[in-house]
Amino acid sequence: MNWRRFFHRDEGDAEQSDELDxxxxxxxxxxxxxxxxxxxxxxxxxxxxxxxxxxxxxxYRMNTLVLVESLIRDVRHAVRxxxxxxxxxxxxxxxxxxxxxxxxxxxxxxxxxxIRPLPYPGSDALVGVFNRLAIQxxxxxxxxxxxxxxxxxxxxxxxFESFGVWIPGAATVTGTGDPEQLVTVTATQGVLPxxxxxxxxxxxxxxxxxxxxxxxxxxxxYGYWQRxxxxxxxxxxxxxxxDFVPHQVIGVMPRNFRLVxxxxxxxxxxRFARSGLTPDELSYTGIARLKPGVTIAMANQDLxxxxxxxxxxxxxxxxxSMLQIRPNLRPLKKDVVGDVGSVLSVLMGAxxxxxxxxxxxVANLVLVRAQSRRQEFAIRAALGAGWGRIxxxxxxxxxxxxxxxxxxxxxxxxxxxxLLVTQGPAALPRxxxxxxxxxxxxxxxxxxxxASLLFGLGAVLRSGIPGRMQSARGATQGTQQLRAQxxxxxxxxxxxxxxxxxSGLMIRSFFALRAVTPGFTHSEWIQTVRIAIPEAxxxxxxRVIRMxxxxxxxxxxxxxVTAAGFASGLPMESEYRNGVLxxxxxxxxxxxxxxxxxxxxxxxxxxxAQGTRLVAGRDFTWDxxxxxxxxxxVSENMxxxxxxxxxxxIGKRIRQRxxxxxxxxxxxxxxxxxxxxxxxxxxxxxxxxxxxxGATFAIRSERAGTEAFLRxxxxxxxxxxxGLPLAKVRTLNDVYRRSMARTSFTLVLLGIxxxxxxxxxxxxxxxxxxxxxGQRRREVSIRLALGAEPRALTWLFVRKGLTLNFAGGMIGxxxxxxxxxxISALLFGVAPLDPLTYIVSGTLIGVAALAASYIPARKxxxxxxxxxxxxx
Amino acid sequence: xxxxHSPLQSEMVQGTLDMLILQTLILxxxxxxxxxxxxxxxxxxxxxxxxxxxxxALHRLKNRxxxxxxxxxxxxxxxxRYYRLTPEGKRQLVAQTSRWExxxxxxxxxxxxxxEAEG
Numbered sequence: 006m007n008w009r010r011f012f013h014r015d016e017g018d019a020e021q022s023d024e025l026d027x028x029x030x031x032x033x034x035x036x037x038x039x040x041x042x043x044x045x046x047x048x049x050x051x052x053x054x055x056x057x058x059x060x061x062x063x064x065y066r067m068n069t070l071v072l073v074e075s076l077i078r079d080v081r082h083a084v085r086x087x088x089x090x091x092x093x094x095x096x097x098x099x100x101x102x103x104x105x106x107x108x109x110x111x112x113x114x115x116x117x118x119x120i121r122p123l124p125y126p127g128s129d130a131l132v133g134v135f136n137r138l139a140i141q142x143x144x145x146x147x148x149x150x151x152x153x154x155x156x157x158x159x160x161x162x163x164x165f166e167s168f169g170v171w172i173p174g175a176a177t178v179t180g181t182g183d184p185e186q187l188v189t190v191t192a193t194q195g196v197l198p199x200x201x202x203x204x205x206x207x208x209x210x211x212x213x214x215x216x217x218x219x220x221x222x223x224x225x226x227y228g229y230w231q232r233x234x235x236x237x238x239x240x241x242x243x244x245x246x247x248d249f250v251p252h253q254v255i256g257v258m259p260r261n262f263r264l265v266x267x268x269x270x271x272x273x274x275x276r277f278a279r280s281g282l283t284p285d286e287l288s289y290t291g292i293a294r295l296k297p298g299v300t301i302a303m304a305n306q307d308l309x310x311x312x313x314x315x316x317x318x319x320x321x322x323x324x325x326s327m328l329q330i331r332p333n334l335r336p337l338k339k340d341v342v343g344d345v346g347s348v349l350s351v352l353m354g355a356x357x358x359x360x361x362x363x364x365x366x367v368a369n370l371v372l373v374r375a376q377s378r379r380q381e382f383a384i385r386a387a388l389g390a391g392w393g394r395i396x397x398x399x400x401x402x403x404x405x406x407x408x409x410x411x412x413x414x415x416x417x418x419x420x421x422x423x424l425l426v427t428q429g430p431a432a433l434p435r436x437x438x439x440x441x442x443x444x445x446x447x448x449x450x451x452x453x454x455x456a457s458l459l460f461g462l463g464a465v466l467r468s469g470i471p472g473r474m475q476s477a478r479g480a481t482q483g484t485q486q487l488r489a490q491x492x493x494x495x496x497x498x499x500x501x502x503x504x505x506x507x508s509g510l511m512i513r514s515f516f517a518l519r520a521v522t523p524g525f526t527h528s529e530w531i532q533t534v535r536i537a538i539p540e541a542x543x544x545x546x547x548r549v550i551r552m553x554x555x556x557x558x559x560x561x562x563x564x565x566v567t568a569a570g571f572a573s574g575l576p577m578e579s580e581y582r583n584g585v586l587x588x589x590x591x592x593x594x595x596x597x598x599x600x601x602x603x604x605x606x607x608x609x610x611x612x613x614a615q616g617t618r619l620v621a622g623r624d625f626t627w628d629x630x631x632x633x634x635x636x637x638x639v640s641e642n643m644x645x646x647x648x649x650x651x652x653x654x655i656g657k658r659i660r661q662r663x664x665x666x667x668x669x670x671x672x673x674x675x676x677x678x679x680x681x682x683x684x685x686x687x688x689x690x691x692x693x694x695x696x697x698x699g700a701t702f703a704i705r706s707e708r709a710g711t712e713a714f715l716r717x718x719x720x721x722x723x724x725x726x727x728g729l730p731l732a733k734v735r736t737l738n739d740v741y742r743r744s745m746a747r748t749s750f751t752l753v754l755l756g757i758x759x760x761x762x763x764x765x766x767x768x769x770x771x772x773x774x775x776x777x778x779g780q781r782r783r784e785v786s787i788r789l790a791l792g793a794e795p796r797a798l799t800w801l802f803v804r805k806g807l808t809l810n811f812a813g814g815m816i817g818x819x820x821x822x823x824x825x826x827x828i829s830a831l832l833f834g835v836a837p838l839d840p841l842t843y844i845v846s847g848t849l850i851g852v853a854a855l856a857a858s859y860i861p862a863r864k865x866x867x868x869x870x871x872x873x874x875x876x877x
Numbered sequence: 878x879x880x881x882h883s884p885l886q887s888e889m890v891q892g893t894l895d896m897l898i899l900q901t902l903i904l905x906x907x908x909x910x911x912x913x914x915x916x917x918x919x920x921x922x923x924x925x926x927x928x929x930x931x932x933x934a935l936h937r938l939k940n941r942x943x944x945x946x947x948x949x950x951x952x953x954x955x956x957x958r959y960y961r962l963t964p965e966g967k968r969q970l971v972a973q974t975s976r977w978e979x980x981x982x983x984x985x986x987x988x989x990x991x992x993e994a995e996g
Binding site: 010020021023024025027028030031032034035053054055056057059060063064067 | 908909910913914927928929930932933936937940951953955956957958
């Protein structure tokens with residue numbers, strides 16, 4: 006086919022017309038020359054040429070593509086139909102736009118988060134390096150690395166092309182203007198080469214930058230560079246005072262650079278001392294690029310070997326076997342995306358159901374309209390229009406509706422996504438990457454076409470089937486027409502029921518989560534700062550605890566602070582989990598394996614700072630800590646498990662497994678703390694007195710989280726020692742909210758889907774009943790004229806509505822029961838078959854349907870029989 | 878497309894009109910009107926052509942690339958569309974002419990005995 010000719014077919018026709026004119030003129034002249042009169046000659050020339058229109062048509066047809074041409078005509082016709090029926094079109098287009106738009110929006114999220122590769126070159130080879138370990142039989146998959154593990158891995162792992170560790174933190178910049186608190190990531194030299202993102206200007210960290218004795222350096226984010234230096238390239242080589250230490254600027258990262266899920270203002274080099282890598286706590290996130298051809302399983306094996314030799318040289322063999330530490334590599338994408346996949350697939354499913362509902366609704370509208378156009382079709386069929394012709398026209402009309410609705414949907418999705426990105430829900434990673442791209446547009450097109458075929462075919466089958474078009478007059482509705490509409494209403498009610506149940510279950514989960522007593526109070530008032538005191542700074546471990554105690558007393562006097570303490574890890578700081586085998590005097594025997602318990606080392610005052618109640622006994626005192634007294638605290642569930650009552654735990658003795666470890670007397674019992682997340686049960690916990698180089702400080706104040714407060718905290722800590730790096734500066738609420746984020750995000754979106762479904766179903770029920778009432782006006786009038794009670798007539802229609810609803814509800818019940826297993830992973834504290842949710846959802850739909858059927862039914866009963874019958 | 882019937886096509890063997898057009902153009906470029914009159918005169922007015930049906934044929938030949946069209950000025954100084962033979966058209970003409978001659982000879986051989994029987 007010649008497309009050039011096709012697009013120039015009108016031009017070609019004009020030329021053909023000219024050519025024919027020329028023929029007539031030339032021939033006329035010839036005839037005149039032979040002696041004819043001018044008029045006669047022209048007529049003769051015309052006769053000689055024949056029918057010019059037919060010639061032009063024939064040539065035109067050679068130039069055109071018949072199918073395309075008629076398709077264009079059908080689309081024009083469809084657009085005209087859409088324009089001339091505004092009521093119908095607005096209803097159909099609006100519901101299509103909403104249904105398709107919602108699907109496009111959630112698909113763009115899915116696409117950005119799950120489908121698209123990470124924004125790093127060769128991102129398939131990137132892995133997060135973690136450990137798997139077991140505490141109390143519970144397996145944790147994402148324990149991080151210790152500095153000495155990093156050193157061992159860097160030296161002898163063979164599977165990695167490059168490897169590094171990093172840790173998020175915070176730093177105060179002073180010197181220019183007001184002191185400013187910034188988000189930092191401290192990373193070893195290997196991290197940036199692993200990601201493969203070159204510096205925008207300047208360079209990455211070198212091995213020298215990692216060495217403690219060399220001058221301090223810093224890499225800026227693009228945003229901070231713009232803000233602070235106005236994008237001046239001369240910023241390279243300048244010196245910034247960060248945490249009271251001068252740092253030389255060596256580079257600027259490109260715009261939009263993110264380190265896994267962090268967008269730090271500053272990148273600082275992680276400088277581990279060459280020897281004595283303590284505190285050796287598992288707090289550093291590992292990242293590596295696998296050598297080509299190396300699989301994750303192979304790398305795990307390689308690293309297991311490295312860990313074993315590390316344990317041997319380091320004397321950590323006991324810890325390795327006790328916690329069953331194994332390397333656990335996983336694709337970096339999993340680190341970035343987390344477990345949001347199940348949420349997104351549930352949402353996608355829910356919105357798919359909404360789109361089905363929309364299709365059912367539009368199909369209904371199209372059906373009703375096809376019904377009213379039956380006469381037109383019959384007449385056209387009688388005049389010789391083929392069935393295919395009419396069917397094609399209906400389909401093209403549906404497709405036009407679908408495509409226009411879909412385009413509106415894309416616009417809606419765009420707006421919706423803008424809103425979503427500005428809201429920035431914590432549950433969504435890779436938020437800044439969300440956009441409507443080619444894949445999304447293809448999806449949108451498929452959605453539109455699929456939806457239009459779905460409802461278009463319905464209309465074709467109802468009104469275009471050959472032999473169905475004999476009835477040009479008296480086109481009354483058949484039972485089949487009604488049956489189709491009834492089926493659609495039933496389907497709508499069923500789908501709406503499913504979605505209502507889903508959102509109901511999420512609401513119940515949300516409230517169940519909110520109702521949980523997590524073991525701490527007002528998490529938004531708890532400011533946290535992680536401080537690890539390096540051995541290079543303070544070699545003597547006795548001085549470490551004194552320094553921590555000094556920091557604590559300085560923090561306690563900051564205005565507005567009501568309590569402060571520190572611990573080896575705060576609730577939900579999963580990276581500082583620890584587990585130890587605990588013997589209980591008189592309960593565990595030597596030859597039996599004693600259970601592995603969650604263990605925290607806490608300072609006096611920490612429980613108060615957290616808001617954790619003491620159920621029995623007392624808190625630690627500084628005398629306990631500094632005097633190395635053999636005392637311990639246990640959690641309430643630990644006490645109940647071993648001694649029945651919390652109070653009877655006091656005075657009992659426990660110890661760390663091992664013959665030479667001393668017995669510790671239980672002096673207090675603390676309330677249970679949901680240390681692994683609000684949605685997980687509180688582990689049985691043992692509290693040892695403070696000790697160790699790494700500690701998270703918890704500072705309770707209503708000013709927590711404000712910049713001024715953070716500055717005062719940083720100043721207090723740096724007054725003790727300016728060389729202390731601050732990490733994990735956040736409020737406990739940030740951590741707490743993250744554990745709720747997934748539920749609340751799902752709740753909001755499922756809630757929207759449920760509300761949309763309910764509205765669509767109500768509109769559907771109303772539409773069908775109103776139409777049925779309209780169709781049966783005559784019958785109703787006759788009944789009324791013959792003396793039927795108006796109330797009985799109202800009941801007739803309401804009953805019809807209720808019957809349809811009941812049928813829909815029953816199907817919905819079965820569907821919801823079957824599908825709810827799918828959502829069960831997202832639920833908390835509520836069964837997938839929670840009766841209350843089902844009953845409430847059913848009632849809601851029932852009431853809505855009753856209202857939707859009552860209005861048209863009332864209208865039917867208030868018909869004036871005389872007027873209707875006269876009008877016939 | 879059965880509905881379409883131009884006199885030339887329905888009364889003459891398919892492709893004959895094309896051949897006649899190509900034959901006419903071998904003498905040089907010409908516009909539609911000249912071609913129409915040339916065919917009519919050349920056949921000693923045996924082929925009564927509705928001249929209009931020539932134009933779709935010209936268009937078809939042009940699409941096949943056997944002839945080319947260009948705008949020129951006619952004898953009486955008017956803009957007219959001229960057609961000329963392309964090398965491909967020349968090849969086609971030779972091929973079709975020989976095929977046509979074979980056909981005529983074959984038909985001639987079949988028709989001869991009938992005439993003798995009548996005579």
